[in-house]
Amino acid sequence: MIQIVKPNIFIDFVSKFKVAAALSLLLIIIGIGNLVIKGPKFGIEFKGGTSIQLAFDKPIQITKLRDAIKDSKIFKDSKIQNIGSSNKRFIIYTKVSTSSTTSSIEAVLKKLLDPVFGSHYKILEVDMVGPKIGKEFRDKGIIAIVLSLLAILIYITIRFQYRFAVGAIVALIHDVLITVGFLSLFGYEFTLDVVAAILTIVGYSVNDTIVIFDRIREKVRQNRNLSNEEAINRGISETLSRTVLTAGTTLFVVISLFLFGGHALKGMSFALLVGIISGTYSSIFIASPILLLFKGKLMPEKKEVESTEAFKKRIEQEVRF
């Protein structure tokens, strides 16, 4: 039998909460601080504008492309981004997005490029989003995230206890903040696909946390004399093997998506990569120790229930006096 994590391993995870919390806080402050200072880089789905993807037959100088379009009114404030390292594919972003001009944006670009590049290029994709719909996308994304959080809160509270829900939600917000911060640090744009990735991370994070919570609850049920710290440490240690394996297999796929998925999947797979690492880490070092911040046993003591006879007697007595 091959084993990555030795069976019967026992690690005191709980005692490392302070270090973990400090590390997480530091990462979040760096990432979110960067986001606040630089401002979020929204994809055109969110801010409106037009993006045009071009492919050239052979490598060209980006400055040549920039010079070709810089005098046009439509492309005055445009940005040019190189895709890959071959100098053959580029994306041009412009803020212009009014519907009256969209049909002509391609035509204008063609007029500008044809004299310089002749027929050695192709327009691959033209993507235009009006400012109104951009706002709608943004609002809907936020609603979706808030509603997901609420739904998870309710479900975990019903299935476990309130404090488990708090632990899971804190871990989840932690993962989202870390991912958003890293996206900003590494200069990725927030597109609809990235929103989808962040919501997947929410799913993965909760999934991972619940597996550990389930084991912790089982430990408490088996042995009521177990201290909370002991139960949490045992729960995490016993599921550690599974945690490492699942994170590993999922990371295989995500890394492969990141490396080979092409330009269209870059932002999305980067978000997934960061989120899955963060999600695995947070369920061990953040979500579980948070349970200790609440007072009382993880498993409520069984209350003695009055028998019906005793209840009747008590009521009778109370009525009599």
Added chain:
Amino acid sequence: MKTSTWIKLVIVLIIVAIFGAYTLPTIVGKKNAKYISELFGNLLPTDTINLGLDLKGGMHLVLGVETDKAVFAKVSMAANNLQQALTNAKIAADQVIPGSDGSIRIHLVDSKDLQRAINLIMSNLPNYQIVSDNNPIVIKLKQKIVQKIKEEAVQQAISVIRNRVNQFGVTEPTVVRAGEDHIVVDLPGIKNANRAVRLLGETARLELHLVDDSVSVADALNGNLPPDDEILYEIKRDPTTGEVTKIPFVVKKEPVITGDMITNASVRFGGTLNQPYVAFELNSEGARIFAKFTATHIGKRLAIVLDNVIYSAPVIQSRIGGGRGQITGNFTLEEAHDLALVLRSGSLPAPVKILQKVTIGPSLGKISIEKGKKAMIFGALAVIIFMIFYYRLSGLLADVAMALNIVIIFGAMVMLNATLTLPGLAGIALTVGMAVDANVLIYERIREELLIGRSVHDAVNTGYDRAFITILDANITTLIIALILYQFGSGPVKGFAITMAIGLLANIFTAVTFTKTVFDIVLYKFRPQKLSI
């Protein structure tokens, strides 16, 4: 073997067969699928999976219907009629102004007519309520009616656009409503995107207006415009230089014929240069009006106005009976075709605005699908090899479960007619990674039980029992997120949510039911003393 195991086995096989049948055409291609289906008496499905525009190329448009303009058009018409009614009743009103908020302001010359005017308004315009009964009187369209007009405008816009898209000759176009006033149009494989956009956005409000010869154009341009006249321009484009000239005309505001009287339109050729022109036919009411009007206005010019632009202004030579007319202009064949098409499909009740437009060249679609596929196969391969390496035969079983998971996702997507998008592909890849999670949970549990010395049989059963609750809890929370995503997401996010939701449900089936059935059969048949795990 226990009967319950047999029943489980049969259920598993049936489910695998059903989803497999739906996935097969996508794998072997539509043509081969037809051939296979014929062997089985055309019983097998032949539909392949729907690829999103990001994978196959084409154009994705989100159109916003400007419903406020439809309301304004209704209010303007009511204002016109009201002015007429007031004049007929000998009530002098110097202002009847429609507002874009659905209101009409009526200013009377003499306030003593106030009560009579209000009575007249109330009886003529039952859909309006009075906001102010002083001079000026302000009335407003009832909210319920406003909603109805907007709703109808969107519905009608959808049917008109669907009509135009169908005639444009695109295979498998989709025109669906999104939200209150948005229409999403997907045109796969379209070549001339600009032409399609022009065609969809054309309001195509055709009207024939009498040219007012009694007013000189120069006078009118200087502000001497009679109240029932307006200035419209004929736009001429030189086909060789591309130069545009605008020729002003003074025309009567009230149209003689409106576009809703047109029943058919087609392209014909004629004239000295055998140029294309558009011939149209009118319904019986339009034909009657047209015949009467042309008979009484011989020698006058009639302006043909489309979306407030004059196409031509021919002189009426004689009475035109039979309800036929023609629009000439400097058309290219394509322009004439498009004009005939929009006239046939009816006019849009309100202008539409393009809110989002994505055009993806077919080559880019090919690049994305190749890269996505490559990434997916590579990732899956790594997982498959690792599982066998780590869990031996049981790992192989988990791999089979994972493959089954993918078959079910594809099959379900064909069944639900869902669209596979690039993020959807990523969703499937991720499911592959997570699909093994359930089996890892179970196997780790079984290993634990084996380590404390339980028998193979007990270890397997306890492992499955204990892990099942965890798997359920973990999957349900993720499923909730997928459902919320589906509800609130749009476009690619929705595609992602569908694949994720199907993947999770499939996961519970393949990782728990399927693998347990195999374990049961092995345990009862061979009674092994050791487990390859």
